[in-house]
Amino acid sequence: MSIIRHKHYFLSYSEEHEQAEWTAYYLTGKSQYEHHYERPYFKQDPLIDTESAHWRNYKDTGYDKGHLVPAADMKFSKEAYTETFYTSNVSPQNRDFNAGIWNRLEQKVRYWADKYTALFIVTGSILHDNLLTIGDEEVSVPHYFFKIAVRVENNSLNMISFLVPNEKSDLPLYKFAKTIDEIEQITGIDFNQKLSEKIEEKIEKELSYKEWSFS
Numbered sequence: 001m002s003i004i005r006h007k008h009y010f011l012s013y014s015e016e017h018e019q020a021e022w023t024a025y026y027l028t029g030k031s032q033y034e035h036h037y038e039r040p041y042f043k044q045d046p047l048i049d050t051e052s053a054h055w056r057n058y059k060d061t062g063y064d065k066g067h068l069v070p071a072a073d074m075k076f077s078k079e080a081y082t083e084t085f086y087t088s089n090v091s092p093q094n095r096d097f098n099a100g101i102w103n104r105l106e107q108k109v110r111y112w113a114d115k116y117t118a119l120f121i122v123t124g125s126i127l128h129d130n131l132l133t134i135g136d137e138e139v140s141v142p143h144y145f146f147k148i149a150v151r152v153e154n155n156s157l158n159m160i161s162f163l164v165p166n167e168k169s170d171l172p173l174y175k176f177a178k179t180i181d182e183i184e185q186i187t188g189i190d191f192n193q194k195l196s197e198k199i200e201e202k203i204e205k206e207l208s209y210k211e212w213s214f215s
Contacts, residue, residue, distance in 0.1 A: 004047045004088060008080040009069045011088060013045075014127055017140035018053035019091045022124030022189065023068040029114040030076070037081045039071070045088035052088040057135020066093030066145075068123045070106050091125045092134055092141040096168035102145065105162060105173055109149055112212065122148040126163075126186055142166055146183050148191060149212075160212050 004011050009025035042065055045052040058065050068089050074080035083089075093102065113119050125142035132141040148161040161183050162176045180191060 002048070004045065006047065006083050006086075008074060008077075008083055009089075011068070013048055013052065013088050015050050017125075017127045017131070018057070018137050019125060019127075019139060020068055020088055021127055021187075022122055023089060024120070024122045025069055025073070026118065027073050027109070027113045027121050028076075028118045029116075035075050035078070035081075037075065037078050040082050040085045042085050042087050042090065045086040048088055052086060053135065053137045053139045055087055057137050057139045058090075058092065059135075061092070061134040062095070063092035063134060063141065064095050064098040065090040066098045066102065068125070069121075072106065073110065073121075091145070092139060093145075094166050094168065097164075097166050101164055101169040101171070101173075101176075105147060105164065105176075108173055109147070112149060112151070116151045116153065118151070120150040122146075122150075122191060124187065144186075146178075146187070148180065148183065158212070 002013050002015075004013055009023055011020040011023040013019070014021045042055040044054060055065060065087070067084055068091060069084050071081055071084040074084050109119065109121060124146055125140075126144040126146065127140060127142060131143070133139060134141060144163055144165055146161060146163050148159060150157060150159045152158075159180055161178050161180050162173065163178045163183060163186070164176045184190060
């Protein structure tokens with residue numbers, strides 16, 4: 001995995017799976033409302049030495065080029081918006097999933113950013129061996145995607161995480177809420193490695209979606 005730092009978000013790119021293992025960025029309440037830009041074409045990431053997968057891998061596959069960092073979260077500048085159209089920031093997503101449950105979750109995150117002023121967001125795909133692949137570059141098709149939202153309130157961290165199957169679903173969002181510990185076990189990633197052990201243990205083992213507004 002290689003860490004790629006763009007100006008407005010960063011990601012860990014998996015050459016084996018030709019997509020990001022995870023992406024991370026800071027979302028403020030006003031970020032998505034500032035401007036409306038013309039949607040650019042997808043292009044390969046210039047910061048990845050081996051080149052990210054070409055968009056043609058997705059052509060006629062039935063899968064969307066699903067953003068991990070949503071373009072709608074980066075409308076505060078044309079540069080930020082355009083950065084989300086690097087192919088390092090997309091993953092093969094079922095079209096009903098992308099337009100349905102995943103879109104609902106992205107909208108909820110923007111609602112929380114407005115409600116709580118600012119959030120730190122981590123989004124990624126569950127990558128492992130023997131996944132279905134698409135295109136000449138064999139881009140892996142994940143079975144699941146995850147999203148973690150973090151906010152600071154009263155000098156304490158509140159985190160909520162979701163694990164969502166890459167398929168159509170009409171279930172309410174809270175049905176997909178997981179503990180950070182569960183996400184870490186599945187991904188093998190320590191999302192709290194810089195936190196103190198006491199705080200980390202508390203956050204990882206608590207499922208605290210009731211502290212977040214779903215209305």
